[in-house]
Amino acid sequence: MTYSYAVLSQLKDLRSHRGFSGLAISRFISNVGNGISPIALAYGVLSLPGATGKDLSIVMAARFIPLLTFMLFGGVIADRFQRNRLVGGSDMIGSFLAATSALSLIAGFSSTWLLALMGGIFGILNAIWWPAMSGVLPEILPKEKLQQGNAIIGLMTNIGYIIGTLLGGLLVVSVGSGWGLLVDAMSFFIAGAIVWNLPIIGKIKEASPGILHDLIIGWKEFISRSWVIAMVLSFALINMAFESMLSVLGPLNFSDPLNGPKQWSYNLAGLSAGMLLGGIWILKVKIARPLYLAMVLIAVSALWDFSLAFALPLPVTVLAAIFSGISLEVFMVTWNTSLQSHIPEESYSRVSSYDALGSYGIAPLGILAAGPLAIHFGVDKILFITGAMTFIAALASLLVPSVRNLRND
Structure with missing residues (x-):
């Protein structure tokens, strides 16, 4: 009762x-759609005539390439203009792209390359959305409340994602992938409209000599902290493994058209449920060395990959997904809070862009390779490799003293 009262008191504050x-509220609505989208899109691709894991890799990787190409410019834009308008506008435009993909599947004129094209354009929007979104919360809350704010946003995100993943599996099996993507499109538009109209008055930005100057200033902030560099290098490998598993290997592992979508949606719901539990826990706890704990948990989260690789029973893989979700949410809250606490607000979006570029820079290579490698060597063997990469890369980051010892006091 005391804990619940404390949480409610924090919410009221x-x-x-x-x-x-x-x-x-916008994060909840958007993530209902985000929970549906990966299931609907993956099984929508696999439902195309003659589609294989290679087609799935192409579609899933298409968003990342333009996302990473334009990410640094997105960070400069986000530091110059009103961030909530950039987020809301990107979401609303993106809803029409998602609707186009949905209608192509419903009407029967879809193809691998059409879905990849829509994903590629969406990636350009994401290059603006990502760094802008990371800077919205610090414009609403003071620094001392950022951990609680990040945790609450994470809770709403994960509740929406749980609902979306469960709904996604049901929609794909009952009415088809296209209708699932259409619901995703509607959620994007509604969430975008809410964020666009948030009562935020952006801070007056000082005149800048130009984009190159802004990028150089952001780069200097980025490389001046060894813990940031170490984490980004580690997550370059971790995200390559995780995105390959999430986007390609997971759906291929549950490829049965009758039960596969539901079984994979249960795993994704387990991931989201774990993130919800992790968010509830991190909301209350003050961690002395947040990145140290987070990276130990990330290392152990490789159990999800291994449980899938060894074809363990569904309840076991879901439990492993739950633990992975707890680990991921603890990391996300502590990482965002660490950046927001130590990076100057005026250059935060640019540093966030360098972070995203480095952390996801080689993820498209993993996604593109995952399908063909799984076909040649077997899904189980590639899942074992992704788990090993996650475990080793996470522990390697702890060799850096500033990662082990960072505090957000």
Whole structure:
């Protein structure tokens, strides 16, 4: 009872900051769609005539290439203009792209390359959305409330994602992938409209000598902290493994058209449920060395990959997914809070862009290779490799003293 009262008290306090409730609601709505999307898109691709794991790799990787290509410019834009308008506008435009993919599947004129094209354009929008979104919360909350704010946003995100993943499996099996993507499109538009209208008055930005100057300043902030560099290098490998598993290897592992979508949706729901539990826990706890704990948990989260590789029973893989979700959410909250606590607000989006570029820079290579490698060597063997990569890369980051010892006091 005491814990619940404390959480409710924190919620009441955060709601007193204008714009926080709207941001939290928008993340819930958007992530209902985000939960549906990977299931609907993956099985939509696999339902195309003659489609294989190679086609799935192409479609899933298409978003990342333009995302990473334009990410640094997105960070500069986000530091110059009103961030919530950039986020809301990107979401609303993106809803029409998702609707196009949905209608192509419903009407029967879809193809691998059409879905890849829509994903590629969406990636350009994401290059603006990502760094802008990372800077919205610090414009609403003071620094001392960022951990609680990040945790609450994470809770709303994960509740929406759990609902979306469960709904995604049901929609794909009952009415088809196209209708699932159409629901995703609607959620994007609604969430975008809410964020666009948040009562945030962006801070007045100082005149800049130009884009190159802004990028150089952001780069200097980025490389001046050894813990940032170490984490980005580690997550270059971790994200390559994780995105390959999430986008390609997972759906291929549950490829039965009758039960596969539901079984994979249960795993994704387990991941989201774990993230929800991790968010509840991190909301209350003050961790002395947050990145140290987070990276130990990330290393152990490789159990999910191994459980799938060894074809363990569904309840076991779901439990492993739950633990992976707890680990991921603890990391995300502590990482965002660490960046927001130590990086100057005026250059935060640019540093976030360098972070995303480095952390996801080689992820498309993993996604593109995962399908063909799984066909040649077997899904189980590639899943074992992704688990080993995650375990080794996470522990390697702890060799850096500034990662082990960072504090957010």
